[in-house]
Amino acid sequence: MSRKAFAASDAEWAYHGGELVRMGDIRLSPATHALNYGTGVFEGIRAYWSEERGTLQVLKIREHFERFEKSCRLLRIDLPSTVDELCDVTLEILKRNAPREDTYIRPLAYKAAESVGVNLKGKTELSIFTVPMANYVELTGLKVCVSSWRRTPDNAIPARAKCTGSYVNTALAVDEAHMAGYDDAIFLTQDGQVSEASAANIFLVRKGQLITPPVTADILEGITRDAVMELAGKELEIPVIEREVGRTELYAADEVFLSGTGFQIAPVVEVDDRPVGTGSIGPVAERLQELYFRAARGGWEEYADWTVAVEVAEGARQ
Numbered sequence: 001m002s003r004k005a006f007a008a009s010d011a012e013w014a015y016h017g018g019e020l021v022r023m024g025d026i027r028l029s030p031a032t033h034a035l036n037y038g039t040g041v042f043e044g045i046r047a048y049w050s051e052e053r054g055t056l057q058v059l060k061i062r063e064h065f066e067r068f069e070k071s072c073r074l075l076r077i078d079l080p081s082t083v084d085e086l087c088d089v090t091l092e093i094l095k096r097n098a099p100r101e102d103t104y105i106r107p108l109a110y111k112a113a114e115s116v117g118v119n120l121k122g123k124t125e126l127s128i129f130t131v132p133m134a135n136y137v138e139l140t141g142l143k144v145c146v147s148s149w150r151r152t153p154d155n156a157i158p159a160r161a162k163c164t165g166s167y168v169n170t171a172l173a174v175d176e177a178h179m180a181g182y183d184d185a186i187f188l189t190q191d192g193q194v195s196e197a198s199a200a201n202i203f204l205v206r207k208g209q210l211i212t213p214p215v216t217a218d219i220l221e222g223i224t225r226d227a228v229m230e231l232a233g234k235e236l237e238i239p240v241i242e243r244e245v246g247r248t249e250l251y252a253a254d255e256v257f258l259s260g261t262g263f264q265i266a267p268v269v270e271v272d273d274r275p276v277g278t279g280s281i282g283p284v285a286e287r288l289q290e291l292y293f294r295a296a297r298g299g300w301e302e303y304a305d306w307t308v309a310v311e312v313a314e315g316a317r318q
């Protein structure tokens, strides 16, 4: 299976309870509301290590914290910090941990009351931690299936907000896919249209057009999805269409690929045991993958505003 898990070390600096602390010093009660009821929201941000410049390039940090704020609004979580402050504290954690490798940043805001009873009241907590993260999935061609689990609809648990509890839906689909020998799962909406992958948005190439399900298809409004649409329009001049996608369009597509902070740009070469197009990575996905990494890893002047650089000298770790 091509999915990897990345562990956080106790010695790393994290943000918790309004201060910078070591991961190993954070203690949570089993009565914590979010642990019992899934009442938390989170983000996933990547920082790419540049050996050449000695910097971590933090990708789309502001966009992630803006989405985080919106997710918090849904769960009535009052963030103690502004987006600017969240960006600053994240950069400070990276400076202290000083990882000289690709790193993933996980902000998490959650209902922290230590009492039994489901509601959206009570105190909240904010934590931010980092883990090293290489490729989360293989980028050389995924084999996926359409899940028997449907995406949670907007009127049940909205996928638009990155709620911890809604990832039970994801875990069920990923587990089913892995048990059957696939790399990942594609969700359909309740009415049978293509929604997204387990933790990534989906794109199809058909008749020279790049097609992706609309934001009303019970998807997370992906930041990488926006980046792909920008690159496709500006650099490849391919028309990008947001529209409903039928299941069997996945079988008829010339290319299929997934986009996400973790997944990056991951081409799909098989859906439900049927080859996609020629059964190998298509030219549009290949080109977009190349362009995405060029912009995301920093150093491409045209897309300099995608990343924020954090200098990491050797031995800077605190």
Ligand SMILES: Cc1ncc(COP(=O)(O)O)c(C=O)c1O
Binding pocket: 044, 196, 197, 198, 199, 200, 201, 219, 220, 221, 222, 223, 224, 225, 259, 260, 261, 262
């Ligand atoms: C369910 C889901 N869809 C899509 C994405 C892709 O979103 P982004 O590109 O903002 O990482 C993610 C990634 O976190 C996700 O969990």
